[in-house]
Amino acid sequence: MSLPPGFIDELRGRLSLGQVVGRKVMWDNRKSNQGKGDLWAPCPFHQEKTASFHVDDRKGFYYCFGCHAKGDAFNFVQETENVSFMEAVEILAREAGMPVPRRDPEAQQKADRRTRLSDVMEQAVQHYRLQLRTAQAGSARDYLDGRGLDAAALERWEIGFAPDQRQGVLSALKAKGIDEALIVEAGLAARPDDGGPAYDRFRGRIIFPIRDSRGRAIALGGRAMDANARAKYLNSPETPLFDKGRSLYNHGPAREASGKNGPLVVAEGYMDTIALVEAGFAATVAPLGTAITAEQLQLMWRMSPEPVIALDGDTAGLRAAMRLIDLALPLLEAGRSLRFAIMPAGLDPDDVLRAQGAGAMRRIIEGAVPLVQLLWRRETEGKVFDSPERKAALDKALRDAIRVIPDPSLKSHYGQELKDLRWELFGKGRSTLRRGGRGDWRRDPPPHPTAGTRASALAVGGAAEDRLREGVILAVLLRNPGLIDEFEAEIERMDCHDPDHATLRSAILRRSGAGELEAAVEDELGAEMVARLFAQPHIAVVPAVRRTGDASNARLCLAEELAKLSARRGHAREIEDAIEDVAGVVDEGLTWRLRKAAESVDRAGRGDNEDRAEYDTGDNGARMRRDERNALDNLLGSINFAKRGS
Known part of the structure; x- marks a missing residue:
């Protein structure tokens, strides 16, 4: 059975090899580094006592240094379950929550067409790179130089230029024998509604190639050189190659670097990503023209358990961060969350790097706040809680927000942290809440009497x-x-x-x-x-x-x-x-x-039970409950009787 193009890639992207293998092995916690996806265990394919079986969860491959078994999640299920490739696909698809497509007789033709579209995109990337060296790209080169990108950086990022021509790339690719329909289908050109000739989609723009996790060119991003352009940034449309909600800019290189050079950083666009990588933050990605999606979050968590969202310090950046809270909360798991590094007011990461340097950016990233802190900020900032009704409304908003967290233990910890923050906000009249040495909140005792x-x-x-x-x-x-x-x-x-x-x-x-x-x-x-x-x-x-x-x-x-x-x-x-x-x-x-x-x-001083009890007055004037006195008299009587009997 042939599968639709892209299904295996999408399934592989949703899987965690560590989770698949973890059902069959016991990880060696002394040797493994789960935060970096570096996992070791005794090999399930041969008898051994030492942990020579290695899983690279970020790359999605395993290798045994003893018996030399190797492969990916599909190979592992085939070998351990003794099933065919298609049966392994069905097992893993069920685990990932993806329905296996029905038999598609035209799947191979679609796969071949997808390969041809990828080839068209590669040729377009090379065409635009050549155009950046021409005289008409002078203003584009000046702009890139002003952003701190030298020739080596332009080469690394394969940056190109689309001249302001109606049929520049279209004519160049057709001259190489590429069918116009493929050029349009790849998103490089468009046909007008009136049925006129096709025209280039990218004109008068700096071009940024977009590649998938395996390094294949799937789309383009373009920054307008004309300040009056209708859209400052323009991405390729949805195509058989490109789903912008399931793709990340710089995905492949960031996956390689993640865990080796600090946390995974999520920037807002191409230039911020490039600036961060060039400054030493190699594990940086960006969404592609839309707000971060649930699928993109899953891709990020495959690279790092706690990505740092580095957003611009303006109103739009803060709004994006606040929207992301509601998207992330239902997806959280133990050890899998987000942190937020908000730039200084009016600045983006590139501005910070150019004005203050990589050291300042590193401090901002290291000071990123956890998601729960941003949730608290969203619900309290700029608000006054001077009445029971307003306090109750805050409590309800916080309860409603964390109710969607699926893990009961994690939900409990969120509730406790929010309770601490609420105590800090409302309890200062009686005593002061402060951070303890271990980062937990402590309340100072009340002052001693004078x-x-x-x-x-x-x-x-x-x-x-x-x-x-x-x-x-x-x-x-x-x-x-x-x-x-x-x-x-x-x-x-x-x-x-x-x-x-x-x-x-x-x-x-x-x-x-x-x-x-x-x-x-x-x-x-x-x-x-x-x-x-x-x-x-x-x-x-x-x-x-x-x-x-x-x-x-x-x-x-x-x-x-x-x-x-x-x-x-x-x-x-x-x-x-x-x-x-x-x-x-x-x-x-x-x-x-x-x-x-x-x-x-x-x-x-007397409880309800005392008020209903009957009392006698002793010889010394003290009051004693009658039932207790009777019990004592009976005890003394039994003791005296025992003495007389002896």
Whole structure:
């Protein structure tokens, strides 16, 4: 069965040889460098203990240094599955999500025509290169020289020139015996709607050849020399050779260089790509006249797990970056994302290189921000969040944006990072969020009380009890993280007396999405701080801390302790307000107000269960719950009975 032209190339472009081979082998992680697509394993074709089987995932080939087996993904499936070539194609097509075309009797004729079109394109490239050396290309050579391209660079990039002639390349190729229909089909010429003679598509333009990943000329790009031209840049139309949404400028050379000389950089156009490569950033590609497509993203990820999108620092560049966020989010996987290097305002990469040099560009690329940071910028920049409704709208926009991420773990990490950024934006009134030494966000503890406030009755009276309750609340949360969402608002409002408690409270809220909350907090703050919390005697005996998994008991404990803590502090503030109202005379109204506040504090100290219990007064005047006293009396009675019996 013959396949349509280009099907095998497209299928090969969608496949990752590393994933295909990875189903049959165990990679040697000590020898492999997965970030660069350099993979090693024991050979699946012969018995061995050492990893002599090498996969170059970027080039799509494997080779065994022991038995000398070699090939691509199709060969590998044929050998390991014992199937024919067409069966291997069907297996890999299903994996890539591509339907295998039905039998096409004319496939061979189409393949032959595609080969002839590629030959036509190669001859056109050579024709345009010769035209760049003619007298009428003087202004084009001056322009290229002004952009820093010397003769060697022009040769490397095969740059040419299309004179402003109606039938320049058309006449030249027809003179070589090439049929006019092929010239038109290759996108080099066009026929007018009125049925007149065909004319050159590229006129008065500098020509940039566009090649596929295998180095075959498939299209042209042209930059107008006339400032009044309708289109500054013009690409070949869609042809049997060229699909602009599935092609990248400088694809082949960038694939070779990727992983060897820094990250894969994605520029906006030809000149930016050429300037970056000439400055040492060899792994640079560009889309071709359109916004980046999903297919182009897949091509980029085949070369690098985290391409850097280097966009112009103008409004159009920023808009392009923001649009790319929504395209990329549903395609993200663990270890596969994007970073964004936004140029200074009004500059493109070529401007930066010429004005500030390669060092400045390298710093911009190294400082590229992750996709999640740009998502946050898009949803918050220029907006004011001074009401609950606006904050809720932000939360909804962020949730909707990351909902499309298919990997649950990755989605959880995005949610956690956005929660950190939200905390930074809205939590600065209470404390300051800063980057820790490992790049994670940390919140500074609240300031210690001054000597004056430490000496006040209010600070001394309830602070110790408050610290005990804070510790219980934090310990229960660490052991029962599923309750955080239910009590999140109360926890956020809980101002901690103890600086360690304040730090723990912030870490718990930030890491609430982690699978193992206690381990995540220990990883952030250190195991010592968590150990100090659980070492406190009053915490060790709390049932909700000792019996993890008892959600109902933990829920009641949290609700009670948070309510008591809130009540105590509310009453303390009420007493402070009353004291401030004193104007030199302590009248009956003030004493009544303070008495009521004291009664309220006393009620807050008793939980609902205590209020319903019956109490007895002991000989020493202390109150004891009657059920507890009865249990103690019974225990003492049984002990005395045992003694008499002995």
